[in-house]
């Protein structure tokens with residue numbers, strides 16, 4: 001296992017955004033956490049330090065925890081490609097999708113245990129009696145016994161994925177995980193509906209995700225800074241201006257956007273005058289990048305002529321726990337290649353570099369701020385930080401009414417929801433409505449920012465964690 005270094009961030013920074021009552025509640029939770037964790041470490045374990053919503057949240061929440069005086073630490077497990085193929089399958093079935101269709105039988109269970117054995121050994125060596133261990137997602141469920149053997153005071157497993165309705169596929173995934181989870185003190189889910197029915201009520205906690213307004217992903221940027229970043233990265237042909245290319249790294253130092261040439265695959269940069277419809281996601285079938293491309297191409301005549309589509313995801317060699325990425329990207333490229341010329345001219349596939357995750361975050365930030373409409377046409381979605389992030393930036397969003405997106409977007413107030421995620425006509429119509437009525441789009445953007453401020457900032461998340469730790 002590898003430890004991810006986390007620079008502490010003072011809680012006051014977050015407190016400055018909150019009304020006095022909320023700031024006080026946060027400060028009170030920090031005081032209690034400090035005394036609870038005196039002499040203890042809070043170990044977090046997950047499968048990747050980059051790419052995806054869990055890494056994004058750990059980065060921010062652990063920095064605030066350390067800033068509050070809690071020794072919160074982050075370990076990333078290490079395993080072979082076969083392990084990640086199995087856990088990706090598990091990820092898919094827990095979402096009700098067959099994924100690669102492979103089995104989750106005794107051979108896979110044996111490999112899962114074996115691949116985790118040396119991680120378990122590292123964990124046993126690190127955890128001291130009385131520490132807390134917080135394991136994230138299916139990849140880490142097999143580490144529960146090791147945390148117990150190390151005599152951790154509390155072992156918690158948090159699942160960031162799930163699906164509202166259970167079916168045979170989701171049940172097969174839960175049956176795979178269940179033997180590992182008998183001995184945890186609490187199971188945390190993003191929505192109550194995600195918990196399988198065998199989780200006892202007294203051990204169930206519901207904590208939705210949150211975002212951090214101060215990371216490179218979400219920090220304020222002026223329109224000139226947005227243009228400068230996108231021009232330097234050759235994503236948009238923005239006019240030369242005085243915008244800054246700098247961004248704040250997670251360790252507090254400053255970075256500068258590097259010149260890039262080939263981030264847009266097959267097409268060049270987007271014209272300066274174009275309005276962007278943007279989806280940013282991992283290249284994963286359940287995010288349905290292909291469906292967005294099809295909806296855009298099929299409805300091109302209905303959309304204003306200055307509309308361009310950008311489908312952006314991580315460089316597929318850079319997300320270690322996601323073996324499907326390269327395949328999904330290849331499928332999207334093939335699909336793009338078969339489109340009529342005008343659709344090809346106006347649809348852009350973008351791979352964002354992952355060798356510098358702070359720069360990656362800054363480019364995501366700039367793209368989200370530059371977008372006229374941000375979409376998230378997921379077929380299933382645990383929560384969807386890719387919805388929360390543009391909402392915080394007051395962007396109008398169009399998203400499928402699935403999973404945690406339903407908790408975020410109030411239809412007609414803080415964005416538009418599309419009931420059936422496979423309904424391409426309804427999806428394209430919603431996007432069009434926002435492009436042709438800019439006042440409506442602005443109103444939804446304002447509502448979106450308020451919704452995130454009320455419900456999805458880190459203070460609420462930290463207070464809920466604090467309450468759970470105290471209760472345990």
Ligand code: UDP
Pocket residue numbers: 051052053054056217280281282312313314315352360361364383384385386387389
């Ligand atoms: N993301 C990123 N770079 C990319 C693509 C995605 O940083 O090239 C981030 C995105 O901004 C968000 C996270 O990955 O913070 C995705 O989280 P979400 O909850 O939407 O979905 P997940 O990937 O966890 O299923």
